[in-house]
Amino acid sequence: MIVKKEKGETLNYLEDASNLKADNIESVFIPQNEEEVGEIVRECSARNIPLTVSAGGTGVVGGRVPLGGGVILSTEKLNEIVEINKEKKYAVLQAGVVISDFLEELSKQKLFYPPFPTERTAFIGGNVATNASGEYSFKFGSTREYVRGIKVVLSDGKVVWIRRGETFAQDGYLGIPSTDIKFKVPGYEMPSVRKNAAGYYSKADMDLIDIFIGSEGTLGIITEVEVKVIEEPPDVFFCAVFFQDSENAFSMVTDIEKRKDILNDILCLEYFDSNSLQLLKEFYPQVPGVAEECLLFATQVNSPESLDVWDKLLGGYNSISNWFADSPKQKEELYGFRHKLPEIINEIVRKNSYPKISTDIVVPEDKFWQMNDFYREKLKGTGMKHVIFGHIGESHLHVNLLPENEEERQEASRLYLEFSRKGVELGGTVSGEHGIGKRKHQLLKIMYGEEGLKQMARVKKSIDKSCILGLDNIFPRVLID
Numbered sequence: 390m391i392v393k394k395e396k397g398e399t400l401n402y403l404e405d406a407s408n409l410k411a412d413n414i415e416s417v418f419i420p421q422n423e424e425e426v427g428e429i430v431r432e433c434s435a436r437n438i439p440l441t442v443s444a445g446g447t448g449v450v451g452g453r454v455p456l457g458g459g460v461i462l463s464t465e466k467l468n469e470i471v472e473i474n475k476e477k478k479y480a481v482l483q484a485g486v487v488i489s490d491f492l493e494e495l496s497k498q499k500l501f502y503p504p505f506p507t508e509r510t511a512f513i514g515g516n517v518a519t520n521a522s523g524e525y526s527f528k529f530g531s532t533r534e535y536v537r538g539i540k541v542v543l544s545d546g547k548v549v550w551i552r553r554g555e556t557f558a559q560d561g562y563l564g565i566p567s568t569d570i571k572f573k574v575p576g577y578e579m580p581s582v583r584k585n586a587a588g589y590y591s592k593a594d595m596d597l598i599d600i601f602i603g604s605e606g607t608l609g610i611i612t613e614v615e616v617k618v619i620e621e622p623p624d625v626f627f628c629a630v631f632f633q634d635s636e637n638a639f640s641m642v643t644d645i646e647k648r649k650d651i652l653n654d655i656l657c658l659e660y661f662d663s664n665s666l667q668l669l670k671e672f673y674p675q676v677p678g679v680a681e682e683c684l685l686f687a688t689q690v691n692s693p694e695s696l697d698v699w700d701k702l703l704g705g706y707n708s709i710s711n712w713f714a715d716s717p718k719q720k721e722e723l724y725g726f727r728h729k730l731p732e733i734i735n736e737i738v739r740k741n742s743y744p745k746i747s748t749d750i751v752v753p754e755d756k757f758w759q760m761n762d763f764y765r766e767k768l769k770g771t772g773m774k775h776v777i778f779g780h781i782g783e784s785h786l787h788v789n790l791l792p793e794n795e796e797e798r799q800e801a802s803r804l805y806l807e808f809s810r811k812g813v814e815l816g817g818t819v820s821g822e823h824g825i826g827k828r829k830h831q832l833l834k835i836m837y838g839e840e841g842l843k844q845m846a847r848v849k850k851s852i853d854k855s856c857i858l859g860l861d862n863i864f865p866r867v868l869i870d
């Protein structure tokens with residue numbers, strides 16, 4: 390086992406992509422096998438030392454940031470792809486496998502793992518712990534739907550394999566087989582939206598595995614994962630469509646949503662507002678100077694004729710230009726366009742030295758336009774720099790507020806709460822894909838109330854009996870005292 394103690398060696402583990410940063414920790418443990426994971430956990434439990442699991446560090450809510458100290462357990466050396474079964478379409482991976490490595494191995498066998506997130510340096514264990522959603526979640530959904538089994542080291546060091554379809558809640562309770570753990574299923578109702586990564590999963594007849602997926606390192610340490618894989622999709626065609634006004638862009642989205650003949654082939658349907666395009670124009674001459682709005686979609690091409698439908702559709706909305714990509718080089722370029730925006734935003738944030746405030750709200754489909762109007766109405770007179778972009782096809786836009794001074798920071802925080810309240814009032818979730826971590830307790834409280842958070846804390850106390858894992862993730866640690 391590798392142990393890092395010197396400040397220079399541990400520095401990288403004190404932060405993630407959230408701008409949160411811990412001051413110091415006792416040690417970073419990097420186990421090379423499951424026995425070593427067990428040793429660390431048993432020792433921490435015995436000495437009551439907080440333990441935070443670290444994966445790729447790409448989380449945006451501070452989940453792996455060890456506020457309050459303790460130790461870090463990094464899964465980076467648990468990085469073996471144990472099995473890829475082409476015939477039965479599954480793979481078994483250690484938790485520290487980097488998503489890009491997994492995708493590369495799969496593609497050698499013409500296989501594919503659909504819910505991979507945009508940030509491909511993330512680890513599979515991190516994806517399961519946050520229930521990440523992929524670039525193609527419009528078609529394929531989130532990580533939860535692909536996880537068939539997980540191997541978990543509990544805080545007493547015991548190792549359990551939990552497989553989907555084996556253990557279900559009964560009379561409001563769930564137990565972990567071959568342990569004495571039994572817990573009450575939380576009573577709150579989850580929102581009916583296309584994606585949800587806010588707090589513990591809860592349903593009356595839920596599968597045990599679902600409490601661990603999206604539990605952000607608070608219940609156990611995932612060391613191995615078994616996931617479903619699929620055949621590589623047929624050829625994929627990408628297109629960015631530029632408009633001079635939002636009316637046409639939004640009509641196109643509404644019409645696409647009604648088109649049953651093409652919906653099943655669409656992999657993603659994304660949106661960029663005029664402020665996003667303003668930032669991107671500097672880097673991409675393909676974006677027309679007069680463009681104010683953009684939709685980007687990817688669709689499977691099942692036959693040469695399948696693109697004819699799109700050809701007709703694209704003619705109908707006064708778009709000013711279309712940027713097509715079907716060759717690998719063009720796709721790479723358009724992919725770069727799509728991912729440039731978060732990079733530019735992060736650069737602005739660094740210069741501003743005020744953190745960005747980024748929403749992750751998803752509302753039910755029939756409430757999307759109401760939510761969209763609400764964002765714009767509230768942002769209208771603020772003068773604050775902001776961008777709106779994201780997964781419009783899943784009723785999931787990210788509003789990034791970019792305050793430049795203290796007054797704006799306060800205004801951004803106020804708006805953030807107002808947006809979240811509205812999203813919840815419309816039946817939505819405060820987090821579609823990023824999770825709650827240490828940054829969004831207040832928002833989760835808007836969703837489930839103090840009582841909901843207390844119910845989650847009770848689940849944690851029943852499973853993580855030493856109460857050492859992922860402290861302050863999802864709900865504040867005072868709730869487990």
Ligand SMILES: Cc1cc2nc3c(=O)[nH]c(=O)nc-3n(C[C@H](O)[C@H](O)[C@H](O)COP(=O)(O)OP(=O)(O)OC[C@H]3O[C@@H](n4cnc5c(N)ncnc54)[C@H](O)[C@@H]3O)c2cc1C
Binds near residue numbers: 514
């Ligand atoms: C540019 C950018 C783009 C992004 N795009 C997306 C996107 O498209 N979709 C999306 O969903 N997210 C996205 N994210 C967020 C991030 O990539 C995901 O949340 C990802 O799943 C985090 O994985 P990680 O390996 O980096 O985990 P980390 O950040 O290291 O950890 C995340 C959380 O999981 C816990 N954890 C990690 N491994 C384990 C384990 N083995 N057992 C128990 N707990 C564990 C940690 O304690 C922590 O709470 C993006 C982030 C960035 C910076």
